[in-house]
Amino acid sequence: MLPAAPVQAHVMNTYGRVPIELSHGQGCRVWDVHGKVYLDALGGIAVNTLGHAHPKLVPALQAQIGRLMHISNYYYHAAAEELAQLLVQRSGLSNVFFCSSGLEANEAALKLARKFGHDKGIARPEIVVYEKAFHGRSIATLSATGNPKVQAGFEPLLEGFIRVPLNDIEAIRRATVGNPNVVAVFLEAIQGEGGVNPASADYLQQVRALCDTHDWLLMIDEVQCGMGRTGKWFAHQWAGILPDVMPLAKGLGSGVPIGAVVAGPKAAQLFQPGNHGSTFGGNPLALRAGIETIRIMEEDGLLEHAAQVGLQLQTLLSTQLLRVPGVREVRGKGLMIGIELDRPCAALVNRCAEAGLLISVTADRVIRLVPPLILTAAEADEIVALLVPQIKAFLAETPAAAA
Numbered sequence: 001m002l003p004a005a006p007v008q009a010h011v012m013n014t015y016g017r018v019p020i021e022l023s024h025g026q027g028c029r030v031w032d033v034h035g036k037v038y039l040d041a042l043g044g045i046a047v048n049t050l051g052h053a054h055p056k057l058v059p060a061l062q063a064q065i066g067r068l069m070h071i072s073n074y075y076y077h078a079a080a081e082e083l084a085q086l087l088v089q090r091s092g093l094s095n096v097f098f099c100s101s102g103l104e105a106n107e108a109a110l111k112l113a114r115k116f117g118h119d120k121g122i123a124r125p126e127i128v129v130y131e132k133a134f135h136g137r138s139i140a141t142l143s144a145t146g147n148p149k150v151q152a153g154f155e156p157l158l159e160g161f162i163r164v165p166l167n168d169i170e171a172i173r174r175a176t177v178g179n180p181n182v183v184a185v186f187l188e189a190i191q192g193e194g195g196v197n198p199a200s201a202d203y204l205q206q207v208r209a210l211c212d213t214h215d216w217l218l219m220i221d222e223v224q225c226g227m228g229r230t231g232k233w234f235a236h237q238w239a240g241i242l243p244d245v246m247p248l249a250k251g252l253g254s255g256v257p258i259g260a261v262v263a264g265p266k267a268a269q270l271f272q273p274g275n276h277g278s279t280f281g282g283n284p285l286a287l288r289a290g291i292e293t294i295r296i297m298e299e300d301g302l303l304e305h306a307a308q309v310g311l312q313l314q315t316l317l318s319t320q321l322l323r324v325p326g327v328r329e330v331r332g333k334g335l336m337i338g339i340e341l342d343r344p345c346a347a348l349v350n351r352c353a354e355a356g357l358l359i360s361v362t363a364d365r366v367i368r369l370v371p372p373l374i375l376t377a378a379e380a381d382e383i384v385a386l387l388v389p390q391i392k393a394f395l396a397e398t399p400a401a402a403a
């Protein structure tokens with residue numbers, strides 16, 4: 001049994017939380033206040049790239065806190081150029097804007113697209129967005145999001161979006177034909193919250209070509225799938241294409257809040273002083289977290305590691321769940337894995353927590369695994385050993401119709 005949920009009478013009721021109260025972590029494990037240990041296959045929702053209390057990251061952050069944490073963007077700090085350069089080199093793009101979260105990075109991307117349009121004389125720019133997309137919870141980013149549950153209660157939504165299904169190039173052509181106001185296509189390389197749905201390499205290449213033909217910006221939201229999770233720095237790199245705009249956040253600071261928009265030549269000079277800003281964006285602590293995360297990832301070969309352990313994990317899951325009635329598909333890339341069932345399965349979250357495993361369920365019926373990239377082969381085995389029996393028991397006890 002899980003303990004009773006702690007009372008939080010003064011915190012807004014915004015999340016359906018798992019009734020466990022955590023106290024500390026180490027590597028891929030966290031402990032609750034009663035001393036129970038959990039294997040963390042959620043990693044703070046694809047945030048804790050280096051797990052918890054990483055022995056190389058902690059001293060670097062401690063040193064930074066003792067030197068300088070925040071100064072505002074009125075002043076220069078060398079770490080900004082250093083992290084921007086690291087991101088530019090790894091993405092093949094050219095300039096970076098720093099902020100503090102995923103929605104902020106996407107908000108900046110949407111503003112870049114509108115500015116791109118206005119600079120071309122388009123007064124009412126429109127942006128192609130996707131069914132099942134998730135881009136954040138601000139008014140602009142929830143309007144771009146393709147999930148009515150995220151939008152309900154917050155209408156009117158922002159105008160200027162054209163919605164299409166993923167992996168259907170004809171759908172974009174049909175939705176935009178003869179429309180001179182289109183300025184950009186905005187999509188996740190792998191939809192995260194929407195249920196771990198990858199854009200195919202083929203499709204990304206076709207969208208890139210379409211954007212070139214029409215002089216649209218290709219904007220790829222890598223907030224969740226980026227920063228090495230799939231085995232390349234950015235998930236779209238598997239398709240061998242370059243975006244014009246790429247929002248990042250989640251894994252970039254390995255737990256310290258940081259977001260970034262990386263832009264290529266078509267978008268890198270659109271913002272001029274006064275166009276955009278962020279008080280916390282690019283503060284020295286967040287920048288240090290980004291720099292050290294990248295440095296440690298390379299020192300420890302975590303890209304190759306994520307690809308390898310991710311493949312191991314996905315293969316084991318596929319094998320053990322093969323022909324289990326109720327399991328529809330195991331999919332994903334590297335350490336971003338979704339297991340789709342034929343029925344809603346949110347109940348698995350608490351069941352797994354009870355068994356000592358932290359996971360999430362997204363899009364109602366997709367079990368999502370986005371563990372730290374330091375996950376060992378033994379820990380991957382352990383995830384499978386903990387998760388598979390829970391899935392089987394859940395399916396056996398929960399009739400598809402009644403679920």
Ligand SMILES: *Cc1c(COP(=O)(O)O)cnc(C)c1O
Pocket residue numbers: 101102103104106134135136137188192193221222223224225249250
């Ligand atoms: C989580 C997420 C966001 C929003 O990030 P926040 O930091 O919660 O604002 C945006 N896009 C994608 C793809 C995400 O997964």
